[in-house]
Amino acid sequence: MVRDWWIGDAWSIKDSILQALPTLLPLIAGVSIPDAEVDDCFVGKNAKDGQLTLKEAYNSIAKPRPCVNLRSFPWDIDTPPAHSMIVWRFIHNKLPTDENLRIKGFSFPSLCSLCNTCSESSPHLFFECSFVRKIWNWFAGTLKDNRLIYNLEDCRKIMEQPWCPRAKVVVQASIACIFHQIWTTRNKNRFEDKTASWKTRVGLVNAHAKIVGDNSRRGSNSAMTNFVFHKKFGVQIHPKKPVVAKEVLWSPPLAGWLKCNIDEVVSGNHKLAACGVLCRDHQANHIFSLCDFIGSEAPEVAELMAVILAIEEAKRRNITNLWLETDCIFVVNAFKNRSMVSWKLRSRWLVCWDYSIRINFMVTHI
Numbered sequence: 001m002v003r004d005w006w007i008g009d010a011w012s013i014k015d016s017i018l019q020a021l022p023t024l025l026p027l028i029a030g031v032s033i034p035d036a037e038v039d040d041c042f043v044g045k046n047a048k049d050g051q052l053t054l055k056e057a058y059n060s061i062a063k064p065r066p067c068v069n070l071r072s073f074p075w076d077i078d079t080p081p082a083h084s085m086i087v088w089r090f091i092h093n094k095l096p097t098d099e100n101l102r103i104k105g106f107s108f109p110s111l112c113s114l115c116n117t118c119s120e121s122s123p124h125l126f127f128e129c130s131f132v133r134k135i136w137n138w139f140a141g142t143l144k145d146n147r148l149i150y151n152l153e154d155c156r157k158i159m160e161q162p163w164c165p166r167a168k169v170v171v172q173a174s175i176a177c178i179f180h181q182i183w184t185t186r187n188k189n190r191f192e193d194k195t196a197s198w199k200t201r202v203g204l205v206n207a208h209a210k211i212v213g214d215n216s217r218r219g220s221n222s223a224m225t226n227f228v229f230h231k232k233f234g235v236q237i238h239p240k241k242p243v244v245a246k247e248v249l250w251s252p253p254l255a256g257w258l259k260c261n262i263d264e265v266v267s268g269n270h271k272l273a274a275c276g277v278l279c280r281d282h283q284a285n286h287i288f289s290l291c292d293f294i295g296s297e298a299p300e301v302a303e304l305m306a307v308i309l310a311i312e313e314a315k316r317r318n319i320t321n322l323w324l325e326t327d328c329i330f331v332v333n334a335f336k337n338r339s340m341v342s343w344k345l346r347s348r349w350l351v352c353w354d355y356s357i358r359i360n361f362m363v364t365h366i
């Protein structure tokens with residue numbers, strides 16, 4: 001039992017065991033054990049609350065989806081489903097190109113209907129053909145870094161660039177529309193004997209991107225790169241609504257009390273999080289301040305880490321009158337319902353929670 005090895009506030013492990021397992025102590029040194037009696041339980045490693053659900057179990061054994069990194073693409077509310085469907089079928093290799101029909105047992109000579117020089121396969125038809133290279137090169141010329149596009153991975157990298165929401169809609173709609181135009185041109189060539197120049201197709205993509213951009217409700221920002229991109233497609237700029245400043249006054253604690261203000265920040269595509277704590281007395285004198293880099297985590301987790309840092313420091317300094325102020329209602333509720341806390345933090349949280357009920361403590365929401 002863990003209680004046999006945890007005496008007071010530290011691990012107490014026999015020398016014979018430490019000699020046999022020299023890596024054990026560094027491994028468990030960062031683990032805090034709460035004083036309160038808590039039942040042991042099994043936890044699902046990837047689940048936030050530790051509960052192993054059917055969905056978690058399925059995801060752990062299912063094969064990764066080919067478009068797992070594309071997130072909102074190709075299915076986006078601003079992209080027509082007919083365009084998204086062509087992209088989706090390409091991603092899953094479900095389009096009836098000559099190559100795929102041969103795999104199913106059909107036997108016939110294959111010739112690309114767009115360039116009439118190569119046999120037809122999905123990669124050739126959508127990215128390698130001399131006809132479609134002109135369309136992709138035109139699209140690359142509208143981007144800020146003129147990044148050339150040779151496969152779907154290149155499309156993903158372009159979509160993940162720091163666009164404003166409206167520009168991202170235009171990028172996604174343009175890529176989906178290019179797929180749709182390529183497939184439509186190929187079918188008209190092959191089955192209706194109708195040819196079209198690549199410039200005609202580019203004109204249709206351009207017109208479609210403008211319609212999507214103008215009708216999207218998503219906002220744009222003041223970045224010059226987004227402005228230039230919008231203007232290349234003739235999309236109207238819809239500036240963001242002005243931010244309403246909210247005035248917040250810091251109210252001091254009573255004499256003899258200390259007040260900790262905590263906050264977090266999450267930024268970047270990978271949602272990198274950090275948190276900070278500022279502790280002051282009733283005269284607003286600085287007592288201590290802390291900050292920590294959390295990594296790729298949700299804002300609530302970063303806010304909880306700030307609380308843990310604040311209470312652990314208060315415990316270290318024997319502070320017995322503590323007021324914690326946060327702008328996160330999740331943290332306030334976590335003091336009422338411990339199961340809301342992620343299982344990864346729960347052990348440290350219980351230690352802090354146990355200390356908070358033994359001192360004069362309050363937590364408030366701004």
Ligand SMILES: [Zn+2]
Pocket residue numbers: 112113114115116117118124125128129130131
């Ligand atoms: Zn071709």
